[in-house]
Amino acid sequence: MEANGLAVELAGIWKRFPGVIANAGANLKVRPGTVHALLGENGAGKTTLMNVLAGVYLPDEGTVSLDGVEQHFAKPADAIAAGVGMVHQEFRLIPTFTVSENVVLGSGPPIIAKSTIEDQVAELASRFGLATEPGREVWQLSMGERQRVEILKALWRDARVLILDEPTAVLTPGEAEELGRITAAMAADGRSLIFISHKLDEVTAFCDEATVLRGGKTVAESLPVSELDATRLAELMVGETAEVSQRRTRETDVGSPVLAVEHVVVRDIHDRAIVDDVSLTVASGEIVGIAGVAGNGQRPLADAIAGLIPTESGSVMISGTDVSGTSPRARNMAGLSYVPEDRLGVGLAPRMDVVENSIMRAYRALSKGLLIDRTGASVYGDKLVEDYDVKVGKMEAPVAGLSGGNLQRLLVGRELEVNPAVLVAAQPTRGLDVKGVAAIQQILVRQAAEGVGILLISEDLEELFALSDRLLVMHEGEVVGEFDPDVATRQEVGAAMAGAHKVEET
Amino acid sequence: MFGYRFIRRERPLPGGQVAAFAAGVLIALLVGAVLLVASGNDPFEAYAKMFDASFGSWRALSTTLTRAVPLGLAGLAVAVAGTMGLWNIGAEGQIIAGAIGAAWIARLGPDLAGPILIPAMLIAAIAGGAILALGPALARARLGVNEIITTLMLNEVAIRVVRYLVNGPWKDPEGQGFPIAPVLPEQSRLPDFFSRANIGVLIAAFVLLIFGYYASRSRWGYELKIAGSSAEAAKYVGVSLKAKILTVLVLSGAIAGLAGGIELTGSADRLVEGVANGWGYAGIIVAALALMRPSGVAAVAVAFGAVQVGGLAIQTLGVPAAISDIIQALILFGALSAAVFSTYKLTRGGLGAAEPTGQDEDARATV
Structure with missing residues (x-):
C-alpha cells in the first residue's frame, strides 16, 4: 500500500460524448476494506465514472490510480488484470453454461476438469458466504443467484476492487440483505467495494462512506454514512438551488375521473411485487405526475394500465368503464392512449x-x-x-x-x-434536446387544457414540478407519497424517492 | 471487437436497389468471364448464348417462364412468411406434399374429365402443402417452437413418404422396377399456353400478382408487417400474433403445395421421388433476392429461371458443366450481395460506434 492509503483514487475525471458531458472533473477516493456508496440522480455520471475505472472508457482528462499507482487502462482486460471487477446491471452470463463454467470462462486452465473446477468454485463461494450450486446451469437461477455468479467471476479473477452497479435493483428484499452480508465479508477480506445506488436505506445499511455526483461533478466526497440523513442526501443529489421552472397555470377546472386505478398488483416472474397495491385517479384536464427513481415500478404500472402486462389483482377504470383484464385494444377503445417508455419498439x-x-x-x-x-x-x-x-x-x-x-x-x-380521454405518458421527454422537451411539454399542457387526463411518468423532477397538478412518488412498487407541487420542495420529493420513509419507520 | 461489421442502413441506398443489383450481376459476369477465358471459351459468345437461350425466342422465353413457375411460387411461400419475420424452410417438403395430394386425386378419379380433374388435383395440392405446414404453424403459434427447425425436418419426412409411395403402394407395375408412379392420365395435363409453356405460368403469375398486391395494400398485409416489425407494437394496437403466425405459415405451405400441383399437372408426367427438384430451397434464395417482398418475387423468379436455362445452354458451346455451375452461382452471389448491401452497410468501428437504431431482434416475431 502506498503512502495515501487509498485503494482507488479517481482524480479530475472528464468524459465527453457527442453532445453530452458525462463526467466534468469527478473525483472518488475509496479506502481499502470499505464499502463505498456512489450516489446521484440518473444522468449524474455514475455509470460513466465506473466504466472509466473498469477500463471500458478512456477518460478525456484525469487520472485513475489503484493503491497509489497511476493506471492507464486501454481495455477492460487491463482493468481486470489490475484487480478491478464490475458487476453490471445487465448480467453478462451464458445461460446454458453452468455456474462454474461461467465463473472460469476466459480465465480457467486450458483443460477444464469439471469436478475440480466445481470444487474450486464451491470453495471460493463458501469463503465469502455466497450460496451457490456450481453445477447448475445459469438459466435455472434466480436473479439473486445470477448476481452471485457475477460476483464469483470477479472474485475468481481476484478482484481487489469490485464495482456493483445498482445491484439491488433486481433483488428481492431478502436477497438484498444477503448481498449486504456478502459485501461485508468481502470488505473484511481487505477488498474494496463501490456500491452504486439510489436507495438511502441500503446505503445506510451496507456502506461505510458515500460520494455523491451531480451533473458529472463530485459534490460530496467520502462522507461517513453515519452523518447522512434523507434530507441532506436529497439536497446533495438534486441540488439546493432548486429553481422550479415556469409553473403551469391551469385554465380549466378538473373534471370527472377518467382513469381510476385501484389496488393494482403486478408480479414479475420471480413472484416479486413490482407494482404493489397502487391506487390513483386522474381526472379530466388534470396532469398527475409520478416521480421515482428508474426501476421502482413505474414502467410495469404504465404497461399494466395499458393492458400490455397482466395484473395479479386490482382494477383499472377508464372513463367509467371497468377494463380490468381486457386487451390493450379494448382499453384504447375505452379512451386510453399510451406513450410507452420504449418509443421505438x-x-x-x-x-x-x-x-x-x-x-x-x-x-x-x-x-x-x-x-x-x-x-x-x-x-x-x-x-x-x-x-x-x-x-x-x-x-x-x-x-x-x-x-x-x-x-x-x-x-x-x-x-x-x-x-383519447386519458393519456399515459412514460418518460415522454427523456433523451430529447431542449427544443424537443419543450415541444412535448407544450403538447401535454395543451391537451390537458382541452380536457384530456394525463398520467405523466418521469424521472425529471423539474418537469414534474412544472407540469403536474398532483405529484405521486413511487418507491419499490408502492406509491409512498403524494405532494402538491405548489408547496412541496424538491428535497421532500427527493427524500421520498430515495426511500426515506423506510429509514424513518425503522 | 474492432473489425468490420454490417449495420442496417437507416435510409435505402441512393440510386436504388436496381442499380445495386445491376452492379452485383455485372461484377459476377466479369469474374465469370475470367473463368470462361481460362477454360478456353469466348465470354462474349457464352453470354450471348445465355441470353439467347433464355429470352432470345418465344421458345426460349417459354422455357424460362416454365422454370420460373416453381421458383416463383416457392419464393412467394418463403416471402409471405418472411413478411412477418418467419422462416419457412419447408417449401421443398410442402411441394412434395402438394404433388402427393395431386397424384392421389389422379389415382382416385383417373376417368374424371380434365376440367374437373385438374382443379381437384390443384386443390388437393394446396391442401397437401397446407397440412404439412400446419404442425410447425401450431407449434410456433402456441408453444413458440422455432419454425425453421420444424419445417426443415418435415422436408425429410415428405421425402421419405414419397419414396415409400413410389417404391410401394403407388409403384408403377409397368415401370420395369424403377421407383416411379404410373403415368398420369392424359386429361390431367394443363392446357398449353404458348410454345413449351402451359397455363401453369398464368396460374402462377395470377397468384404472384394477387399476393404482391394484397400483401402491400391490404389490412392483412399491414397487420403482418406490424407483427413482423414489433411484437409489442402489434399487441398494443390489437393485432393477434398467434393468429397471424398460424395463418401465415399455413398459407405459405399452401402456396408451396400449389407449386407441386402445377408441376404434376404440367411438366411432370408422373410422381417421382425428385418431384420437388430443390425448388423449395431455391425459393429461399428467390425470396431473399426479392428482399422478402411478395411483390418482388415474380421478377426475381424469371431472372433466376433465365440464369438456370442460360447456364445449361452454354454447355452446348463446350463450356464445362462445372464452369457453367460456377457462373450461375456467381450471378446469384452477386445479386445476393447487392441485396445485402442495399439494406446494410459495412462499417469499421468498435463497440458503441453507430449502433443501428432499429432493434434487429424485433424482426423475429415472438409469442
Missing part, C-alpha cells in the same frame, strides 16, 4: 415508414373492405406530421432514421389524434 415499429406508423391506431377506420385506403392513410399521415411538427425526410422512409424528438412527436401525435 413498443410505440413505433422501427422499420415501417412514417405513414404506416401514423395510422397504427386508425387503420381500421381507414380501410375500405379488405384494403387500406392509401390516399386516406397518406392524408392522415401528412396531417399528423404537420400538426405535431414532425420533421421527416420522406414519408416512405423507415422511422428508425428519425431523431428522438421527431419520433416522440410522431408517437405522441398518433396517440392524441384519436382523441
Whole structure:
C-alpha cells in the first residue's frame, strides 16, 4: 500500500460524448476494506465514472490510480488484470453454461476438469458466504443467484476492487440483505467495494462512506454514512438551488375521473411485487405526475394500465368503464392512449415508414373492405406530421432514421389524434434536446387544457414540478407519497424517492 | 471487437436497389468471364448464348417462364412468411406434399374429365402443402417452437413418404422396377399456353400478382408487417400474433403445395421421388433476392429461371458443366450481395460506434 492509503483514487475525471458531458472533473477516493456508496440522480455520471475505472472508457482528462499507482487502462482486460471487477446491471452470463463454467470462462486452465473446477468454485463461494450450486446451469437461477455468479467471476479473477452497479435493483428484499452480508465479508477480506445506488436505506445499511455526483461533478466526497440523513442526501443529489421552472397555470377546472386505478398488483416472474397495491385517479384536464427513481415500478404500472402486462389483482377504470383484464385494444377503445417508455419498439415499429406508423391506431377506420385506403392513410399521415411538427425526410422512409424528438412527436401525435380521454405518458421527454422537451411539454399542457387526463411518468423532477397538478412518488412498487407541487420542495420529493420513509419507520 | 461489421442502413441506398443489383450481376459476369477465358471459351459468345437461350425466342422465353413457375411460387411461400419475420424452410417438403395430394386425386378419379380433374388435383395440392405446414404453424403459434427447425425436418419426412409411395403402394407395375408412379392420365395435363409453356405460368403469375398486391395494400398485409416489425407494437394496437403466425405459415405451405400441383399437372408426367427438384430451397434464395417482398418475387423468379436455362445452354458451346455451375452461382452471389448491401452497410468501428437504431431482434416475431 502506498503512502495515501487509498485503494482507488479517481482524480479530475472528464468524459465527453457527442453532445453530452458525462463526467466534468469527478473525483472518488475509496479506502481499502470499505464499502463505498456512489450516489446521484440518473444522468449524474455514475455509470460513466465506473466504466472509466473498469477500463471500458478512456477518460478525456484525469487520472485513475489503484493503491497509489497511476493506471492507464486501454481495455477492460487491463482493468481486470489490475484487480478491478464490475458487476453490471445487465448480467453478462451464458445461460446454458453452468455456474462454474461461467465463473472460469476466459480465465480457467486450458483443460477444464469439471469436478475440480466445481470444487474450486464451491470453495471460493463458501469463503465469502455466497450460496451457490456450481453445477447448475445459469438459466435455472434466480436473479439473486445470477448476481452471485457475477460476483464469483470477479472474485475468481481476484478482484481487489469490485464495482456493483445498482445491484439491488433486481433483488428481492431478502436477497438484498444477503448481498449486504456478502459485501461485508468481502470488505473484511481487505477488498474494496463501490456500491452504486439510489436507495438511502441500503446505503445506510451496507456502506461505510458515500460520494455523491451531480451533473458529472463530485459534490460530496467520502462522507461517513453515519452523518447522512434523507434530507441532506436529497439536497446533495438534486441540488439546493432548486429553481422550479415556469409553473403551469391551469385554465380549466378538473373534471370527472377518467382513469381510476385501484389496488393494482403486478408480479414479475420471480413472484416479486413490482407494482404493489397502487391506487390513483386522474381526472379530466388534470396532469398527475409520478416521480421515482428508474426501476421502482413505474414502467410495469404504465404497461399494466395499458393492458400490455397482466395484473395479479386490482382494477383499472377508464372513463367509467371497468377494463380490468381486457386487451390493450379494448382499453384504447375505452379512451386510453399510451406513450410507452420504449418509443421505438413498443410505440413505433422501427422499420415501417412514417405513414404506416401514423395510422397504427386508425387503420381500421381507414380501410375500405379488405384494403387500406392509401390516399386516406397518406392524408392522415401528412396531417399528423404537420400538426405535431414532425420533421421527416420522406414519408416512405423507415422511422428508425428519425431523431428522438421527431419520433416522440410522431408517437405522441398518433396517440392524441384519436382523441383519447386519458393519456399515459412514460418518460415522454427523456433523451430529447431542449427544443424537443419543450415541444412535448407544450403538447401535454395543451391537451390537458382541452380536457384530456394525463398520467405523466418521469424521472425529471423539474418537469414534474412544472407540469403536474398532483405529484405521486413511487418507491419499490408502492406509491409512498403524494405532494402538491405548489408547496412541496424538491428535497421532500427527493427524500421520498430515495426511500426515506423506510429509514424513518425503522 | 474492432473489425468490420454490417449495420442496417437507416435510409435505402441512393440510386436504388436496381442499380445495386445491376452492379452485383455485372461484377459476377466479369469474374465469370475470367473463368470462361481460362477454360478456353469466348465470354462474349457464352453470354450471348445465355441470353439467347433464355429470352432470345418465344421458345426460349417459354422455357424460362416454365422454370420460373416453381421458383416463383416457392419464393412467394418463403416471402409471405418472411413478411412477418418467419422462416419457412419447408417449401421443398410442402411441394412434395402438394404433388402427393395431386397424384392421389389422379389415382382416385383417373376417368374424371380434365376440367374437373385438374382443379381437384390443384386443390388437393394446396391442401397437401397446407397440412404439412400446419404442425410447425401450431407449434410456433402456441408453444413458440422455432419454425425453421420444424419445417426443415418435415422436408425429410415428405421425402421419405414419397419414396415409400413410389417404391410401394403407388409403384408403377409397368415401370420395369424403377421407383416411379404410373403415368398420369392424359386429361390431367394443363392446357398449353404458348410454345413449351402451359397455363401453369398464368396460374402462377395470377397468384404472384394477387399476393404482391394484397400483401402491400391490404389490412392483412399491414397487420403482418406490424407483427413482423414489433411484437409489442402489434399487441398494443390489437393485432393477434398467434393468429397471424398460424395463418401465415399455413398459407405459405399452401402456396408451396400449389407449386407441386402445377408441376404434376404440367411438366411432370408422373410422381417421382425428385418431384420437388430443390425448388423449395431455391425459393429461399428467390425470396431473399426479392428482399422478402411478395411483390418482388415474380421478377426475381424469371431472372433466376433465365440464369438456370442460360447456364445449361452454354454447355452446348463446350463450356464445362462445372464452369457453367460456377457462373450461375456467381450471378446469384452477386445479386445476393447487392441485396445485402442495399439494406446494410459495412462499417469499421468498435463497440458503441453507430449502433443501428432499429432493434434487429424485433424482426423475429415472438409469442
